[in-house]
Amino acid sequence: MTTPAHVAIIMDGNGRWAKARGLPRLAGHRAGVEALRQSVKTASRLGIEWLTVYAFSSENWSRPPSEVSDLLGLLKLFIRRDLAELHRSGVRVRVIGERDDLQPDIRLLLEEAESLTAGNGALNLVIAFNYGGRDEIVRAMRKIAADVEAGRTSSASITPQTVSEALDTNGIPDPDLVIRTSGEMRLSNFLLWQAAYSELIFLPCLWPDFTPEQFEEALRQFSVRERRFGGRNERDVVSSSA
Template sequence: MDGNGRWAKARGLPRIAGHRAGVEALRQTVRTAGDLGIPWLTVYAFSSENWSRPQSEISDLLGLLKTFIRRDLAELHKAGVRVRMIGAREGLAKDIRLLIEEAESLTADNTSLNLVIAFNYGSRDEIVRATRSIAEAVAAGSIRPEDITQESFATFLDTHFVPDPDLIIRTSGELRLSNFLLWQGAYSELVFLPCYWPDFGKAELLGAIKSFEARERRFGGVTPARDVAL
């Protein structure tokens, strides 16, 4: 969800205004995904590299996360949305951890849409943490090195409960993944949009899905894969 700051700058507004507009775009996207019957939606809310931003902006972003959960959690729960988080939780402030745990606990039995929030997430960090856990398991004798496969490795990732994404959308015109789901996105279809995230809406989502539906997915093979659902 890229481009909040540039959206605000283009309008002569402070960056926090762009982040607020980005939260509203997120609300609309979650509603649209639910209306379309999309079962899994993962959003990149805060990367492990974002801590290098000015402290004032970090405080604003964390404040918006708290506001989003407190303001929208009841509505998400009522709509049957299940909220999960991926990313490192160690070192997070206690109030943030408790809010995340509350959102996950309250919505644990919901089934209409799985909303996965990537917070304090970086794919390289995720892979390193998974590798460390596997190394510890090998040292403890609970896993043999020869038993490590792509499938078993994936069970140690933050996303062990999430299917690999069919489609990854990035806004703001940047043509890179920026440390997002590098393992999981190996065969994802990519759509890069020129609009900033606050301008992302139903039309943009439908356009990205239309592009996805027009592509042939072979997953390294010759015959196109069929019946792959979002």
């Protein structure tokens, strides 16, 4: 079975999971954190090099203040409780997303997670926090425009590589596979540039119900996909020349 080097996950369905059980949404988010813990362990066990998770989108701020507070509290709890274990396991934590407007305690917590684990190499865990694909691209365009205005580059020399290097994910390979739970079939502003040639797998299960077995099944589905990156496979070439 071909193991993807980079898997990205849209962790969707916490609220519906809680509602189906007559529980508050916070209970769903807490169950989602446990599913995240298990997924990190599974990714490490299966030899995946990069795991990116959509933890908090730039649009999530529009949710009720109480839910936003709960989500931020769970992020703090996850990092404070799990960071030592992640570090011991050799996991490197990286964070993508806009940080300038974050509360100082949140920003410092994210920076601490990155600095503590910077030397690790067993698994790269990328946390997309206060992240939106369009926002990321806009910020990248501003960086490039500033370089053009300052004479450090020219508009004629801008390439796709130039854009990639200006994104939050600079130095991170594009995802081979994007998984979304909950049955929804859209990217929801997640890694829009980077997922151009990613394989997409949409699962019906809600995120808190995402098990290691379902993770492995998604990888099995990926292993039988034929990735062409805009080209043709050998069968197509033979057929067209026959």
